Amino acid sequence: RKEVEQDPGPFNVPEGATVAFNCTYSNSASQSFFWYRQDCRKEPKLLMSVYSSGNEDGRFTAQLNRASQYISLLIRDSKLSDSATYLCVPKGGAGSYQLTFGKGTKLSVIP
Amino acid sequence: NAGVTQTPKFRVLKTGQSMTLLCAQDMNHEYMYWYRQDPGMGLRLIHYSVGEGTTAKGEVPDGYNVSRLKKQNFLLGLESAAPSQTSVYFCASSWQGNSPLHFGNGTRLTVT
Numbered sequence: 001r002k003e004v005e006q007d008p009g010p011f012n013v014p015e016g017a018t019v020a021f022n023c024t025y026s027n028s029a030s031q032s033f034f035w036y037r038q039d040c041r042k043e044p045k046l047l048m049s050v051y052s053s054g055n056e057d058g059r060f061t062a063q064l065n066r067a068s069q070y071i072s073l074l075i076r077d078s079k080l081s082d083s084a085t086y087l088c089v090p091k092g093g094a095g096s097y098q099l100t101f102g103k104g105t106k107l108s109v110i111p
Numbered sequence: 112n113a114g115v116t117q118t119p120k121f122r123v124l125k126t127g128q129s130m131t132l133l134c135a136q137d138m139n140h141e142y143m144y145w146y147r148q149d150p151g152m153g154l155r156l157i158h159y160s161v162g163e164g165t166t167a168k169g170e171v172p173d174g175y176n177v178s179r180l181k182k183q184n185f186l187l188g189l190e191s192a193a194p195s196q197t198s199v200y201f202c203a204s205s206w207q208g209n210s211p212l213h214f215g216n217g218t219r220l221t222v223t
Contacts, residue, residue, distance in 0.1 A: 032209050043201055043214035044154070087154070091209050099212060101146075103153035 003027060004102035006088050012108045017078050021105045023088030024070045030090035033071050035062055037084040038104065044087055048073070078109045113137055117202050117215035124192040124222045132187040132218050134202030142205045143185035144169075144212065145177060147198040154201065160185055161208065192222045 005024045013019045025033075032051050036044040048055055050071060054063040061074040071090070075082055085104040115136045124130055134143065144159040156169030160179040174196060176188045185204075189196060199219050203212035 034211050043217050044212075045214070046211045049211055099144075100156075101154040103151070 003100045004088055004090060006086075006102040006105050008103060008105060010106040010108050012110055013078055014110050015078055015080060017109075018074065018076045019078060019107065020072055020074045021086055021088075021107075022070050022072050023090075023102055023105075024068075025088075025090040026069070027090060027100075028066075028069060032091045033062070033064060034089040034091070034099070035060075035071075035073050036087040036089060036101075038087055039084050044101075047086070075107075078107075080109050080111065083107055083109045115202055115204055115213050115215035117200075117218050119218060120216065121219045122221070124189075124220065126193060126222060128192050129188070129190050130192065130220075131189075132200055132202075132220075134185045134187070134204075134215055135183055136185075136204040136213070137183065138204060138206070138213065139182070140204035140206050140213070141182075142208060142210075143179065144203045144205075145175070145185065145187045146201045146203065147171065147196075148201060148217075149198050157187065157200075192220075194222045196220065197222045 035047045037047045038044040048062050050062045059076045064071045085106045087104045088102040089099050118133045145157040146154040148154050155171050158177040160166050163182040166177045178186045199217050201217050202215040205212050
């Protein structure tokens with residue numbers, strides 16, 4: 001099983017739609033999780049940090065399911081500006097300094 | 112506050128040439144990282160550093176060397192460039208080991 005698995009998409013959704021991405025991880029010791037967004041030919045930028053069961057920030061909600069080892073990202077009321085690739089990043093357990101990036105899920109929001 | 116700055120932004124090398132990529136951060140972060148990103152491969156960790164004077168290998172370290180002589184700088188060296196090293200290179204830094212990463216704008220390297 002790969003360390004981080006994401007559905008590559010692309011997810012093509014109309015403006016205003018709700019879309020959800022899942023990310024599964026293999027390291028059960030992972031303690032913190034991040035979602036990044038990456039625009040085409042740009043650097044990844046932090047979208048959300050998840051340290052407990054979940055986090056919500058405006059239209060974005062992240063949920064963590066430790067038992068099943070997956071995290072999800074829900075985007076409500078999609079905007080054209082949400083079009084990007086979303087990267088799931090679980091951090092390793094205690095003493096680990098490495099963050100393993102998933103390959104990302106591409107989202108295209110269509111007018 | 113510039114954050115993480117990478118130089119150069121673009122570079123074309125011939126096979127066998129050497130070069131150094133510079134990463135500088137002004138956030139007083141302890142941890143610094145070098146990643147490469149290739150189409151369909153995602154971000155892969157090359158080397159990282161947990162503090163001034165320390166370096167460690169990541170997932171794909173072969174063909175690269177790094178140095179962290181000053182806390183704010185993390186250098187990535189290619190001693191003898193190969194076409195397989197054509198990629199986009201991102202530097203990142205973080206406050207602690209479990210903190211999120213702050214990325215530079217990237218360096219697009221082509222080796223012919």
